[in-house]
Amino acid sequence: MSYLDTTYNVYREAALTPDVGLCCTTNPIWELPGLKIPKIMQEMNYGCGSTVHMRDLSNNPKMLYVGVGGGMELLQFAYFNRQPGGVTGIDMVDEMLEASHQNFKLAEEMNPWFKSDFVSLKKGDALNLPVEDNSIDVAAQNCLFNIFKAEDLKKAIAEMYRVLKPHGRLVMSDPTCEQPMNETLRNDDRLRALCLSGSLPIVEYVKALTDAGFGTIEIRARKPYRILDPKNYPTGERIYIESIEVAAIKDPMPPDGPCVFTGKAAIYYGEDKFFDDQKGHVLGKNQPLAICDKTAAALSSLGREDIFISESTFHYDGGGCC
Structure with missing residues (x-):
């Protein structure tokens, strides 16, 4: 079984039986006029930060969200778009897509402005997105790309770059870690699926984005996330993991290298x-x-x-x- 198979199974289980502790975020739930988020969406918010930033969402952008979870951030994106098919959500896990579909029905009952057809759910793979080239204004993923190993991460970022329009934005939240991790941790497929042992240093994370061609990088937040301690994990030292929120903008690459805002x-x-x-x-x-x-x-x-x-x-x- 590959690490991707393990990841599939972890999130299939999380779709069938919501796991509040699977990931944690210190971000408060958006408080916006007329926006009510079903409790089940909050329980299935398997992210480590937020990808919803209002300055990315003017002029009704066409939006893509990869790894839908319970649908909470897709609902938040739809709040700003409010057009049929304005937000596309993609996931490999059938059970997660179905759970999100049911959650959107609840959201429709709670929010008079929301229609389920504002969000289009599709089965798809982050490594081979079923999306046309240069068709998306804002793409997002929350606590997904950190799971990928190096070659798959390269493919996933390249796919996001491909589907974005010029000057489009890839908005992300992922765990990062500045300490080295031993091979036992790195090769533990379940810990990787749980967004723990795949965490990269920020410099490597940013380089993966600029290597794909993104000319502008914005690091918008950096927060405490988790501790891996010797009592509970195969490590001889305490390891501190943070989460960051980043926007990678499909600007032309400047001749003297990318603009990275830290x-x-x-x-x-x-x-x-x-x-x-x-x-x-x-x-x-x-x-x-x-x-x-x-x-x-x-x-x-x-x-x-x-x-x-x-x-x-x-x-x-x-x-x-x-």
Whole structure:
């Protein structure tokens, strides 16, 4: 049995018998006017963060969600779209698709604005999406890609890149881990399916996205997720796992490499009203400007004492230099 077969079985079980503790998220449920989320959807929210960000959802984007879970985030996406077929949900597990279908019936009873046909559910594989090229504005996955091993992860990201329109957004939440994991953990298929032992360091996670061609990366949040301790897992040391929320934007790749925003800012506090580096970056006096890591390195290399560069906060919400 492959690790993908194990994953299939884990989420088949989770569809038939909802498992509240399967994944955990510290994100509060969206509180929006007229949006009521059925309890069963909350219990089947098998994610580690949120992929729903309002600034991604203007102008009725065509949306794709891979790995539907109980359908909660698809319902949230539909709240902003409200068009037949505006949101497509794809999953390999028949039982999960059926559970989501039933959950949408409950959501329709609770939300006068919602119609089940706002969401189109399809059986499909993240490694071979049944979606046309360049047809999606916003694609999302929550706590799925961390399960994939290296070659499959490469395929899954390439598929998302393929279906996105130019400047489209891939919005994700996944566990990450900066500590090394032993091979016993890495090769435990069930722990991988449970979104624990496949976690990558953030640098490797971002590189997988930029290698696929995404020219802009935004790290929007970084939060505590889980602990793997020696008493309960095959490890000789405590391992700390976090979750991150990321948007990868299908912008053209700049000649000098991708723009990766990790929450850094530059503040000019010199004698002039502003500082202009003659490369498109103008810093108003004592006005913080969000900058990508590439720009942060370039400004730091100037050696100026009147420009402060912050450390990465891993919280970026737009308005940056690129």
